[in-house]
Amino acid sequence: MTVNISNLTIATPLAVSPTNPVALEINGAEAIERFPRVVKMLEDGSIQLWAPTKGASSKSTHRTRCEWSETQNWTIGSAPEHWSRQTMSLTKVNSAQKVVVSQMHVRGDDSPPLKVFWNKGNITFGFRQTYDQTNPVNSTLLQGVPLGAVFDVIIHAAATGEVKVTARCNGTSRSSSGLQLDNTWANHLLEFHGGIYNQIDYSETTPAEDGSVCIISALSLSHG
Template sequence: MTVNINNLTLTTPLPTSAKNPVALEMKGSEAIAKYPSIIKVLDDGSVQLSAPTKGASSKSTRRTRCEWSESTNWTLASATEHLNRQTMRLTKVNSAHKVVVSQMHVRGDDGPPVKVFWNKGSLTLGFRRTYNQATPTNMTVLENVPLGAEFTVTLQATAQGQITVTAKCNGASGSCGPLQFDKTWSSQRFEFHGGVYNQVDQTETTPADDGSICIISTLSLTHR
């Protein structure tokens, strides 16, 4: 099945320019055409995303990513159900063995309400019940997700602010939720993200070959 990220926004581990070290963002179609070293469509239609640990990052972090995001924001009340379903596998992971693979992000804030991590062979979740909550509540969605194994992560948000995260791998499944947002999220605007976002800070001694690579074989984003 072909994964179409042409109209999504891709955040890359490349600098915006020689004078601007902040991570370059562009449409998926443009990134595929210009930067095959970090994003490429494979023969079977799946998409490979690569994020070396040493590279360009956003202003608020020293961590790199190669991550798609929706180009249009939405509110919880704009649809009965918001769904992000991504099937993928990690073919390489950074030295910390921890990488964000899926997110529900909020516009204009560094504290996303939902983050799904591949963390040393398990899929774990960080959840913020309240907007701008300093420390998320952490929980395990699914254990025994080996490096190289295909897995599916589904993020579901309802108009009432109920969040459910499910995962499947090698015939096993796990779920967290429904988790309830409080009312502080009701006026916020969101977008789904996915791919690889390294959870290790780069330093001057970071090896050039350290980083994470994923292959996304199916991707479905719906708001209905």
């Protein structure tokens, strides 16, 4: 099944221009057409994303990404349910062996309610119950997800503020429990992200070959 990213925005590890080093954000279909080195549609319809550790980043970080995001924001109460379903594999990972693979993000803030990581072969997540909570509560969700293995990450958020994360790999499935957003999130605009976001800072000495590659073989987003 072809993964359609034409209605999504891709944050790339490429600079806006030679004089503007900030990471370029571009429509998914345009990214495939213009920059197949970092966003490539494979023969089976899957999408391959490449994020070298040393590249262009946002103004607030020294970390690179090749990550899709929704173009339309939503509030937690705008629909009874919000779903992000992503099937993917990591074929290469940065030297820190840690990368964000899925997020429920918040517009205009660097502290999202939920980040899901591939972390040294495990699926972990960080959750913020309260808006602008300084430190997320971190948990391990699923162990034993090696490089090359196909895995699912499913995020479900209800209008009540209840959030559930599910990870599946090689016939094993684990889900979070007891994740509840408080009412400080009620009026904030949210959006799902996914792909790869390196959790390592680059420097002048970062090797060019260091980085992460993922293949997304299925992607479904819904609000209703």
